[in-house]
Amino acid sequence: MFASRAVSTIARRAPVRAFTKARPFTSSVSRYDSKLNVPGKIISYEEVKTEDDLLPPGSKPTTVPSDLEQATGLERLELLGKMQGIDVFDMRPLDASRKGTLENPIIVNGAGDEQYAGCTGYPADSHLVNWLTVSRDRPIERCGECGNVVKLNYVGPEEDPHAHDHGHGHGHPAYEEPKTFADYVKPEYWYR
Structure with a gap:
């Protein structure tokens, strides 16, 4: 009872303009370094040669980036590999069809x-x-x-x-x- 009265009292005292102005849920700062990436260019797994190749192009202004547009480093390498069917970290389970021995581990x-x-x-x-x-x-x-x-x-x-x-x-x-x-x-x- 007290909580509902307090909320209605605060709502009556709040200025109307605070509720009418459109505000975004997220905001971000966009930065671009021309030496590292070409905007919108996503390279393939085979084209990755240095750590700089694992920096993302980023998303277009006013859009939310996808994993591919924002992932960096090893996560980006794994995503690029998965797109081409390559399991970069070899996540298959170990051989369980037999018991390992010293002669055949x-x-x-x-x-x-x-x-x-x-x-x-x-x-x-x-x-x-x-x-x-x-x-x-x-x-x-x-x-x-x-x-x-x-x-x-x-x-x-x-x-x-x-x-x-x-x-x-x-x-x-x-x-x-x-x-x-x-x-x-x-x-x-x-x-x-």
Whole structure:
């Protein structure tokens, strides 16, 4: 009761011109750099050569931009690839038709220093997801629940200054893996 009286009192006291003037819901500042983009030009996935090619053309004035007109960086690269049927980040599920072994592991592609793989067991969905971490230093990992073995297939650049650093750049100390029970197992039992 009190709220409805307060709203009607405020509405009577408000000036009429505040409600009659058309106001947009959104507003934006448009900026254009002629060196980076040609307005309205969307390049194909094959034409992307540098990071500058992943800057969008933007939308026409007074329109709301689409994802393709405003996406930048890796998101833009993924959109351009999807438009041509290319799965840039290889989002297919891992092979679940067999159980990975040390002699024939399930291959996990990765372009970074580390990659995560979710194991749901063999046959598929026989246990909850166990996340396995494979890296360039330790490319083989075994699921503790079902024994499934995955192996990293590194597909990134050979010389990546940020990956596989080992303390030789940027002043960071080398990463030392924490000790576990596996460190005290005899070397002849290792599966490396």
